[in-house]
Amino acid sequence: MISIKINDIPLQLEAPVNLVEAAAMVGVHIPHLCYHPDLSIHGKCRICMVELKGSPKLLPACMTMAEDGMDVVTNTDKINQIRRGVLGIQLSTHPFDCQTCDKGGECRLQDYVHTYGADVKKYAASEEKPNYDNPLIERNMARCVNCRRCIRVCSEVQADDVYEAMVGKGPNEKIVTDESKCVHCGHCIAVCPVGAIQSRMSLHTYRPWYIDSEITTVCPYCGDGCRLKLQARKGRIIRAVSLDEKAPGLGSLCVKGRFGYDVPNSVERLTKPLIKKSGGFVEATWDEALGLVAKRLAEIIAADGPDAVGALIGGRNTNEEAYLLQKFIRTTIGTNNIDNTARLGHINALMAIENTAGLLSFKSEIRGIAEAKSILVIGTDPMAENPITGLAVKKAVRKNEAKLIVADAGRNGSRKFAAQSLDVKPGSLGRLARAIVSVLLAEGLYDKSLETSESAEPGFFSKLSAWAKAKPLSSLCADAGVSEADAVEAARTLASEGRTAIIFGAGVTASANGYADALAVARLWVTLGGAAKGGIYPMAAKAGEQGACDMGALPDMLPGYSKITSASERGRIADLWNARVPEMPGLDLFGMLSGGLKAMYVIGADVVSALPGGAGTANTLSELDFLVVQDIFMTETAKLADVVLPAAAFAEKDGTFTNSERRVQRITAVIEPVGDSRPDGRIIADIATLMGRPMRWKASEVRERVSVSTPPYAGINFALLKRRGIQWPVKLMPCELRFGPAEGEGAGILPAAPGGFYADFAPSLYHSGTMTRRALGLNKMAGSAYAAFNPEDAARLGMSGAGEVVRVTVKSETGSITLEAKIDASVPKGIVHIPDHFAGAGVSGLVPSGRAAARFWPVAVEILK
Ligand code: SF4
Numbered sequence: 001m002i003s004i005k006i007n008d009i010p011l012q013l014e015a016p017v018n019l020v021e022a023a024a025m026v027g028v029h030i031p032h033l034c035y036h037p038d039l040s041i042h043g044k045c046r047i048c049m050v051e052l053k054g055s056p057k058l059l060p061a062c063m064t065m066a067e068d069g070m071d072v073v074t075n076t077d078k079i080n081q082i083r084r085g086v087l088g089i090q091l092s093t094h095p096f097d098c099q100t101c102d103k104g105g106e107c108r109l110q111d112y113v114h115t116y117g118a119d120v121k122k123y124a125a126s127e128e129k130p131n132y133d134n135p136l137i138e139r140n141m142a143r144c145v146n147c148r149r150c151i152r153v154c155s156e157v158q159a160d161d162v163y164e165a166m167v168g169k170g171p172n173e174k175i176v177t178d179e180s181k182c183v184h185c186g187h188c189i190a191v192c193p194v195g196a197i198q199s200r201m202s203l204h205t206y207r208p209w210y211i212d213s214e215i216t217t218v219c220p221y222c223g224d225g226c227r228l229k230l231q232a233r234k235g236r237i238i239r240a241v242s243l244d245e246k247a248p249g250l251g252s253l254c255v256k257g258r259f260g261y262d263v264p265n266s267v268e269r270l271t272k273p274l275i276k277k278s279g280g281f282v283e284a285t286w287d288e289a290l291g292l293v294a295k296r297l298a299e300i301i302a303a304d305g306p307d308a309v310g311a312l313i314g315g316r317n318t319n320e321e322a323y324l325l326q327k328f329i330r331t332t333i334g335t336n337n338i339d340n341t342a343r344l345g346h347i348n349a350l351m352a353i354e355n356t357a358g359l360l361s362f363k364s365e366i367r368g369i370a371e372a373k374s375i376l377v378i379g380t381d382p383m384a385e386n387p388i389t390g391l392a393v394k395k396a397v398r399k400n401e402a403k404l405i406v407a408d409a410g411r412n413g414s415r416k417f418a419a420q421s422l423d424v425k426p427g428s429l430g431r432l433a434r435a436i437v438s439v440l441l442a443e444g445l446y447d448k449s450l451e452t453s454e455s456a457e458p459g460f461f462s463k464l465s466a467w468a469k470a471k472p473l474s475s476l477c478a479d480a481g482v483s484e485a486d487a488v489e490a491a492r493t494l495a496s497e498g499r500t501a502i503i504f505g506a507g508v509t510a511s512a513n514g515y516a517d518a519l520a521v522a523r524l525w526v527t528l529g530g531a532a533k534g535g536i537y538p539m540a541a542k543a544g545e546q547g548a549c550d551m552g553a554l555p556d557m558l559p560g561y562s563k564i565t566s567a568s569e570r571g572r573i574a575d576l577w578n579a580r581v582p583e584m585p586g587l588d589l590f591g592m593l594s595g596g597l598k599a600m601y602v603i604g605a606d607v608v609s610a611l612p613g614g615a616g617t618a619n620t621l622s623e624l625d626f627l628v629v630q631d632i633f634m635t636e637t638a639k640l641a642d643v644v645l646p647a648a649a650f651a652e653k654d655g656t657f658t659n660s661e662r663r664v665q666r667i668t669a670v671i672e673p674v675g676d677s678r679p680d681g682r683i684i685a686d687i688a689t690l691m692g693r694p695m696r697w698k699a700s701e702v703r704e705r706v707s708v709s710t711p712p713y714a715g716i717n718f719a720l721l722k723r724r725g726i727q728w729p730v731k732l733m734p735c736e737l738r739f740g741p742a743e744g745e746g747a748g749i750l751p752a753a754p755g756g757f758y759a760d761f762a763p764s765l766y767h768s769g770t771m772t773r774r775a776l777g778l779n780k781m782a783g784s785a786y787a788a789f790n791p792e793d794a795a796r797l798g799m800s801g802a803g804e805v806v807r808v809t810v811k812s813e814t815g816s817i818t819l820e821a822k823i824d825a826s827v828p829k830g831i832v833h834i835p836d837h838f839a840g841a842g843v844s845g846l847v848p849s850g851r852a853a854a855r856f857w858p859v860a861v862e863i864l865k
Contacts, residue, residue, distance in 0.1 A: 004070040011066075019050055019061035019072055030074050031083060031112050033193050034147035035062035038245050039156055042148050047086045047112065050074045058082065080116050087112055088119035093126045095142045103195030105208040109145060110194075128174050135780045136184050136200050136259050141174040144196040150175065150188040157252065158187055159394040159417070183765060184255040184781060185387070190242050201259055201777050202239055210238065215670040216723075218657050219257040220316060220650035221768040223346075223540025224249070224366065224388040225659025226257050227723070230651055230670045236265045237651055237671065247723055248663060250367060250395075254387030256768060259777035263649060264674065266774040268633055270646035271675020281644065286676065289643050290683070293601075294690035296626045296642070297333065300599045306334030308598040310587055313340045313553050314605030315542020316632075316771060318655030318667065320702040321680040322544065322551040323559060323710075324695065325603060328684050331579035332693040336555050336564055336586030337597070340548035341605050342540070343589040345510030345855075346660075349538030350549055352518035352740070354561065356526055359662075360712060361735035363727050364501075364535030366661045370395035372534055373498025375404045376490070378521060379429045379507025379855075383413035384765040386539045386660070389503060390414065396501070403493045407432055407482075408507055409856060410760030411788065411826050411833040420489055423828045425481035426758045426856035429508045430517025432487070433524045435476035438468040439491035440527050446495075447529035456737035463739040464523060494524075500534030506541065506763070510855045519740050526737060540660035541763060543650075544604075547658035550710065550728075555586035559710035576709050579693070593617050593849070599626040603680055604647070606635035606770050612857075613814065613849020614842065630683055635770055647680045648673035649771075654699040655681070656721065658728070664716050665725030752858040757793070757832045759810060759846055759859045767837035785817075785841035787861070788824040788833040797863045799823060807864045810834070812857055815845030818864065832861055 002013040009026040021037065023030045033045035041063055048061040053071040058079065061072075073079075090109055098104050126142035133139075151163040162182045163175050188197045199206075213232040218225050219240075226249030229241040240261035245251035273289030274281040284292075300308055311329045313322050322340065329338040342350075353359055369375065369392035382390035390413075396402035397417045406414045407422040407429060415421045424432050440446045441464075450461045477484050494500050502525050508517045518538070525536045540546045552559035558581070562569035570581045592600065593607065593616075600621065608618045614636070621627055621640045629641035638644050652673040658664045673679065681702065685695035700718045707713050712728040720726060752758050766782040767773060787808050791801065799806050799821060806821040810832060819834065819841065827833045836843055847857045 002066055002068045004066050004068070004072060006072045007074055013066055016065045016067070019059075019064050019066060020048060022066045023061065023072070023074060028074055030061045031108075031116070032062055033108055033145050034149065036149050036153075036191055038251055039149060039152040039191070042152065045086065045145070045147055047083050049079055049082050051076055051079060083112065083116040084119045087116060088121060090145050091118045091120050092123055093142070095125055100204055101143070101195040102198050102202060102204065102206040107195055108193035132200070133177075133179050134182060134184070136255070136777050137182075137186065137189060138198045138200050138203060139175070139177065140196055140198070143194050144175065145194050147193060149191040149193065150197055153187050153191045156398075157395070158183070158185055158391065159398045163188065183383070183387070184259065185252055186255070186258040187242070187252050189258075190252075199239070199259070201262070206239060213670050215668045216243070217651070217667045217670065218543065218665045219249070219253065220543045220657070221256040221260060221772060222386050223543060223546060223660035224386045225543060225657055225663060225665055226253055226388050227665065228253055228257055230261060232651070232671045235671045235674070237261045248366070248659065248665065248725065249388055250391055252388060252391055255766060255781065256772055256775075256778060260772050260775035262776055263771045263774050264651045264671065266633070268774055269649070269674050269677065270632060270634060270644060271677055272646060273676070274644040276642050286678070289645060290686050290690055293628050293643055293645075293687055297599060297687075298691055300625060301333065304598050306582070307337060307586070309333050309335055309600070310337035310592040310597045311601040311603070312589060312592065312605050312607065313548055313603045315341055315544045315548070315769070316604040316650065317544045317548065317680055318653070318699070319547035319551050319658055319664070319706060320655045320699045321603070321684065322548040322553045323706050324681050324684045324697070324702055326551060326553045326559070327577060328688045328695065330581055331577055332688045332691050334580075334582055336582050336584065337592060338553055338586060339555050339589040339592065340545065340553040341542065341589070341607070341610065342545040342549050344610070345506045345514055346538060346540045346545045347549055347554070348509040348514040348518040349504065352515060352522040353536060353538065355738055355740035356519065356522040357530055357735050357737060358733065359561065360729045360733040362531035362732065363729070364531070364537055364661055365727065366392050366537070368499075368535050369393055369501045369503070369537065370400060371499055372396045372402050372501040373400065374493050374496055375402050375501045375503065376407065376494060377404065377414050378407045378433065378502070378504045379509070379511070380503060380505025380539045381408065381412040381414055381762070382503060382539065385505060385541060385763045387765065389537065389539065393417065393503070405490050405493060407490075409758070410507065410762055410828065410831050411824065413826060415826065420486070420493065422482050422486055422490070425479070426760070427511045427513070428480045429511065430513060430520040431476050432480040432482060433517070433520035434468060434471070435473055435480060435482070435487040436491045436494065437464070437520070437524050437527050438473050438476060439488050440495060441465055441468050442473070443488075443491065445491060446527045447533065450527070450737070453737060455735055457739060460737050460739055464527065467523070467739075494528055500528055501537060502534065503537040503539060505539035506855050509538070522740075530735065538660060542768065543657045543659070546660055546662060547656070550658055550712065551706065552710070555588045555591075559706065560712050562711075573709060593620050595620050595623065597624060600624055601628045601630070602637055603630045606631070606637045608636040608640070609844060610769070611849065612844055612847035614844030615815070616849030617844075630680060631770070632677070633770055633774060645683050646675065646677040647683065648677050652677070653679040653681075656703060661727060663725045663727045664713065664721060666718060666721040752830065753860060756858055756860050757830055758856045759812070760831050760833045760856055761836040761843060761847070762833055762855070764835040764837065767835065769837055773837060782835065785819055785835055785838035785843060786822050787819040788822040788827050790827045790829045790831070791823050791825055792829055794821070794823045797861060799863065809862045809864060810846065810859050811862070812846040812859045814848045815842060817842040817846065821863070832859065
C-alpha cells in the first residue's frame with residue numbers, strides 16, 4: 001500500500017500511478033495538455049508541474065510515480081506562475097478565433113487560461129491555414145499546442161501512422177499527415193485537447209452548451225457493439241463521442257460510429273404509416289394501418305392456416321424487439337416461420353460452435369485479442385467489417401508482437417499487419433482450416449487432453465482424426481489453393497506458446513458451405529485447446545444479429561437455443577407464455593423466400609437488396625397476398641409492401657443489443673421518435689393486441705421476461721447493465737466436446753471461366769447496410785457501389801490507371817451491372833471487389849437466389865469504352 005497526500009488530502013494506493021492520476025482520485029485536477037492515460041508519456045507541455053513539500057524542485061506530475069510518503073502540492077504561487085508562462089507561450093501564436101472554434105467550452109487551453117491566466121510576452125500569430133484535405137476531419141494547426149497526442153494515438157493505438165511528424169519552427173510548426181493511410185476513426189479528434197483537430201460534420205455548429213439531451217448507448221452499425229455517447233439538440237443528434245478505454249469500444253470508435261450518427265436525422269426517414277392503394281402509397285393513420293395488418297393476417301390464417309404466414313427480422317433491432325416478434329409469430333400467428341438475417345452467415349458460426357464445444361462453455365472478450373500471441377483472421381476483414389475487433393488485432397501485433405495469419409480470398413485490409421498472408425481460393429476457407437487441423441495432428445501440436453478428455457463425447461478424438469485425415473493434406477491444400485508449407489507454417493504459429501485468437505466471418509459462414517466451413521474453424525479451435533488456448537470470435541455483421549438468434553428469432557429454436565422439437569422445452573416456454581407453442585420447425589429465411597407463403601411481416605431487413613438473387617426475392621415478395629414491412633427508410637423491400645410501418649431508430653428507443661462477443665448492453669433513447677414513427681416493439685405489441693392476444697411494450701418489462709425464458713440471459717436485467725454490460729453466459733457450463741452433426745458439404749461455388757473473375761461481395765469500412773447509406777459523412781467517403789481490381793487485372797482489362805473514369809460491366813449467369821472501376825493493390829488477382837451495401841446497384845442480382853449465400857461468385861468483366 002502506498003500512502004501519499006495531495007494538497008493535504010490523504011490517499012492510499014494499491015498500485016503505483018502517476019501524480020496526475022493519483023490527484024484525480026481525490027478530485028484534484030492537475031492541468032495537462034500532452035498527457036493522456038491511454039498514450040505513452042510525452043512529458044513536454046510542462047503545465048502539470050507540482051511540488052513536493054520540503055523540496056524546492058518542481059516535478060512533472062505525468063512523469064512522476066506516486067511513492068510512499070509523498071506530500072504533493074499542486075497549486076502554489078510558484079507553480080501557477082509557471083503555468084501562466086506555459087500558457088503565455090501557447091497563446092503567443094494561437095489565433096484569436098475562439099468565437100468560431102467548435103472546441104469552445106471544452107478546450108483545455110481556454111479553460112486553463114481562464115483558471116491561471118497567461119503571460120504573453122510577444123504575439124506573432126501562426127500563419128498556418130486550416131487544412132481540409134480530409135473529407136471528415138478539419139486540421140487547423142494554427143491552434144495546435146504541440147502535445148503530439150494525435151501522433152501518438154494514431155501510431156500507438158490505431159497503428160495507422162497518418163500523423164507523420166512535426167515540421168517547421170515556432171509559429172509555422174505543423175504536423176505532416178499522410179491522408180492515404182487515414183481510416184477516419186476520428187480518434188485524433190477525441191484526444192486533441194484544443195481545437196486543432198475537429199469533425200467537419202459539426203463545423204461551426206457545435207457548442208457543448210447547445211446539447212439538450214445526452215446519453216450513453218451502443219453503436220448500432222456492427223457486431224462489435226461499441227459504447228458511445230450521443231448528444232442531441234432539439235430532437236436531432238449532433239455528435240457521437242467515444243468513451244474511455246475500459247468501455248466496449250476500447251476507447252475508440254470506427255468511422256461509422258463516430259461520423260454515422262446523423263442517420264436518425266435523415267430527411268428520408270419514414271414518418272407516417274403507408275398503405276398501398278392503386279399501386280402507390282398513401283399516408284394512413286396508425287389505427288388504419290394496424291387495423292389493416294391485423295385484419296389481413298387474421299383472414300389469411302383463417303383461409304390458409306398459420307403456416308401461410310412468416311416473419312423476418314434484420315440486424316438493426318434490439319433483443320427485446322426480436323423476442324417480442326418471435327413470441328408474436330409463435331403465439332398470436334401460431335407458426336414457427338420466423339427467422340433473422342443472421343441466416344446469411346452468422347447463425348452458421350453459432351451452430352458450429354454450439355455443436356462443437358457448446359456456447360455456454362466459454363467467453364471470448366474482444367479486448368482479449370490484444371493479449372494473443374498468434375491470431376488467425378479467416379474469411380473476414382476486421383479492419384473494415386468490425387473495426388474495433390480490428391483495433392484489438394492491431395494492438396496485439398504492435399504491442400504484444402503477435403503473429404497474425406490472414407487467410408481470405410478477397411480484398412482484406414488486415415493483410416498489411418500480417419506475418420503470413422494466404423490468398424485462398426474462393427469458397428475453400430473450410431478446407432484450409434481442415435488442412436491446418438491435419439498438420440496439428442500429424443505434428444503432434446494438438447491439445448493432448450483431447451485423447452483422454454472425459455468431457456468429450458465417446459470417440460471424439462478418433463472422429464476428429466478421421467475427419468482431418470479423410471483427405472490427404474496435399475489435396476486439402478490444393479483445394480484451398482495454398483501450399484502445404486503454408487499450412488504447416490500456419491499450424492506451427494497457432495500452436496506456438498501464448499494465447500491464440502481465431503476470428504472468422506462471412507467469408508467462412510456465408511460461403512456456399514457456410515456451416516461445414518464454420519464447423520472446420522470451430523474444430524481447429526478445439527484442436528488447439530479451445531478456450532484454454534485462446535478465444536474464438538465469430539464476427540456478426542450487424543448489431544442485432546447475435547441477439548436475434550439468442551432471442552429465438554429462428555424457425556427451429558426457442559429463446560436461448562432450446563430446440564423446438566423438445567417437448568419439455570416447448571412445455572416450459574408454453575407455461576411461461578400461457579400459450580401453445582407450435583411443434584413443427586418452421587421455414588427459415590431461404591424457405592420463406594422461395595415461395596409458397598401468403599403473407600410476410602418483415603422488420604428491419606432489406607432482403608431484396610441483401611440477399612443473393614434480388615430479382616427472385618422481389619418476385620416472391622410481389623406474389624404474396626400481403627406484405628407488411630416495418631422499417632426506418634423506404635427500402636427496396638418496403639417498396640413492395642402492402643403496408644409500410646414507420647419504425648423508431650436506435651437513438652429513439654430503449655432496449656439491449658448483444659454484440660458478437662455476446663455482451664448484452666443497454667441502449668437508451670436520446671431523442672423522441674421522428675414524425676409518427678414508433679418503436680418496433682410497440683408496433684408488434686399493438687398488432688398482437690388487435691389480433692386478440694394482448695401484449696404490452698415496455699423494453700424493461702420485456703427484458704425481465706427474456707431473463708426468465710432465455711437460460712443464457714438468466715438474471716440479466718436493465719439495472720445490472722452498467723458501463724460494460726454483461727457477457728453471456730453469466731454462469732459458465734462445463735465444456736462437453738462434440739464432433740457435431742453431419743456437415744452437409746455441398747457442391748461449393750462454380751469455377752470462374754478462364755480469364756474470368758470472382759466477384760467478392762464484401763462489406764466496406766464506411767457502410768453496414770440500409771442505415772449508414774443515409775449518413776452524410778459516410779456517403780462522402782463512399783457514396784455508390786464500385787468495382788475494384790488488382791492493378792495487373794486492371795491493366796489486362798485495358799485500364800491505364802491514369803486518373804480516367806472507367807466503367808465496367810460485371811456479368812453473371814443471372815444478371816449484369818455497370819459500375820465505376822477502381823484500381824486497388826489490396827484486391828487479389830482474379831477478384832473483383834464490389835461493396836455490397838448499395839441498394840439499387842443491382843449487386844444481389846449477380847447471384848442466383850437460393851441457399852448458396854455465396855460471398856464469391858464467378859463473373860465476367862468487360863470494360864466500357
Ligand atoms: Fe464500433 Fe462497429 Fe460501431 Fe464501428 S460500427 S463504432 S466498430 S460498433
